[in-house]
Amino acid sequence: MTQRAAIVLNLNGVDHAISVEPRRTLADAIRDDCGLTGTHIGCEHGVCGACTIIVAGEAVRSCLMFAVQADGKRIRTVEGLADGEQLHPLQEAFIAHHALQCGFCTPGFLMLSLHALERDPDLGDEELLDLLASNLCRCTGYQNIVKAVRGAAAVMRAGVVR
């Protein structure tokens, strides 16, 4: 498969013009072609959620999408979450609640939660658990991730940042 497609990935507001094979996954394109390695790959078969990013306003598993499908769409990854030195409330909360250990799953959980909370910062506890059960973490036992997202939701509701 040598035929390549010229596409533009708009990552966190910056255009990346790249040329990829049609079968290249979005996760690989973001990591290898655009050099943004914050999006992690834990399974490449759509179960772990480490590769979760936001494409055109939807949370997606970037290992299950082809890069060509994201051509021209607005893509948000973990690298775009902080505003310069200012961490996003979710990032702050993950640190404050010790919601990460090795940090490998963290970008996926952050983007998953970001998408959900931006839609509905009033997410109930049960809905939140359902949401967070989409992704895997092997280190934390989840409890602190749940607390962190709840904490961040409160901050985001209050509209302190963004």
Added chain:
Amino acid sequence: MSAGVAVPTGWVGRSLRRIEDPALVRGSGRFTSDLPAALWVRFVRSPVAAGKILRIVAPPGARMVTAADLAAVGPIRPMLHKFNYVPIEQRVLAADVVRFVGEPLAAILAPSREEAEDLAERVHVEIDATSAIVDAYAAIAAGAPLVHAQARGNIIVDARVATPGFAAASAAARHRVRLRIRSRRQNALPLEPRAAHAAWDPVERRIILHCSTQMPHLMRTIIAQLIGMAESGLRVIAPDVGGGFGQKMSLAAEYVVVAWLARSLRTSVAWTEDRRENLIASFHARDQHIDLEGMFDDAARLVALRADVLANVGAYACYPTTGAVEALMAMAEMPGPYDVRDYSCTARGVLTHTCPMAPYRGVSRPVITFAIERLMDKAAAAFGIDAPTIRRRNLVRAFPYTTATGLVFDEASYVETMDAAVLAADLPAFRARQAAARLQGRYLGIGMSTFCERTGYGTPAFAARGMDVTPGWETVVLGIDPSGCVEARIGSSPHGQGLRTALSQIIADELGVSPERVTVVHGDTDRTPYGWGTFASRSLVIAGGAALMAARKVRAKLIGMAADLLEAAPEDIVLGDGVARVSGTDRAMAIDALARAAYHQTHRFKGTFAPGLAESATYDPPGTFSNACHIALVEVDIETGRVGIEKFLVAEDAGRLINPMIVDGQIHGGVAQGIANALYEEVIYDAGGDILTATLADYLPPTAREIPPIALHHRETLTEASLTKAKGVGEGGTIGAPAALINAVNDALAPFGVSIDEIPATPQRIRDALRAAAAAKA
């Protein structure tokens, strides 16, 4: 001895935010697979469990490497000098025969991962399949095919111990309780798969190997040795490591191939395993059968214990611990926290045509704790007493205590910790609720486990296991630079535990500076002193002890210099808040200024002090036992066999808590893996040795839905066996949870007269047991 938890006076004892986190939450962590490479490797793996390799043919134009190309690369051959260990060899790429599904046969190289994968799929592999053995009992049956010709009966380790009084004590005992337990196979499953990236450095003319490992220094030693090169020609870097849990402690054959390729081709070569490879061909754990018999006196006191352990070690022995590690740990620690003087055990490690076994968080102890805690519950039922009572009668109370196998338990709180847990669980209230629920056809259960965990042990413990390589000590080199910044270079190598933060707290207290001034450098063989890494709940205890020792030396020098320059007696110098002051006066000097003087104004000391401010210290401790009690409250749905966890409670004594937040995180994560062990995760082979659980949708790691909130209670017994008074806490959560959960499941199902003695207790197994019980009654 102290009860409860101390109020912190310095940095130690505070839940400081982790130094590690800001980079990780920004996505700027550096993991091995983030590095670009000129060439990517895809391994061609054996599709069959056993057989003779006839041909491996690469597609036209492909660059392929097989065992023939690696003739000069030595085999992986870890060694034990005890327990009838039979050394076996693993070629890094299989030559002649294959011994498990997934064993690497060849490496394909291409400029991208996709191309390498395409080519690897087109490699033509011809293997003359032979019959495979998967089960440990089948492997020791007469006439079973041999996995390695030199291991007769497929046994690679055959260990026996018996106390002199065992036979008499056992014969005289009036009550006997026996059970057989089975632990199915698991995968440690770090979320970051294994990865290696080796690059030829044309300037220094050596290889820089980044890899996801828990033991960078030992990896350098063994990889250089296998390839046949000087260690100085290899620099190993463990950058951010996305979890390991033991799986990344053992040498990956693939890493050797990647390093060899970079050296041979003078370029950069990378490999990142995919999840399927990780599930089928990294390392497995916990595949054990235990036959356990307890002999009790009339007062329900355990007077003798007999165990027979059969551990399935897979097709090869992992380096450095060998596949014997589970069997030997089971033998040494089976009696648990109980005062039993007579003990007899046989422990065998058995080869099969399955993925090799390696240490996984808890190593054997989740299984043996499950065994002895089931035994205790069964004995309690036989004596008509409750679970806490039988344990209270048997727990060790006086310390130091030497076990029947010669382990020395340091100061701890076995009874007190259990009592705290039992109190918190409110047993009487639960029993009332349970009775009411049963009337409505709902089955609630409570279960507990008490255990102690050997942590932070030094070289003698590894030597006792007969290991050729005896890890144990750690070295820390601690310096203050001329600007006053503190740098600790450690041989240990964390993989997500927040060790940098915890060590900075210990060092900051000793030097009177803020932890922000302390940088901890790890995971680079060029920048750190030789050391071992993270495993066996040791890093904080041992690297922490070494850091404390080194900091004390630096502190002594700082005080001496301050006394000199401030013209005071050293006893009068107090370090704190970045300043050395003469107590009771306003004479003071910033530590920064002292540091500058130590390098740039050495003339001021008139030769009393050698220039510079750097010291090194090595700690090789005896080992210290943490202890805990886990209590699980569950509800079993008898229609579906589903187990719901209502509540999970842990009372833990891990000595001094350096950073309580990190300790809690270790327990949460450990318990989650224990829950997985008890109820969900299982590597399944079919009878022919093919593996059926090759995706995360088949192998079932729990999600946030399955892991309940975990209530924690701490005690701090301050032990003399650890310099910092901290005990290890990395594995305890995983060790205690399966036993507590399965005891709870059995308590819930007590009305049906079933006994679930196999983990994971999946819905299918629970339903099978209920059906069998119903059929027996009918």
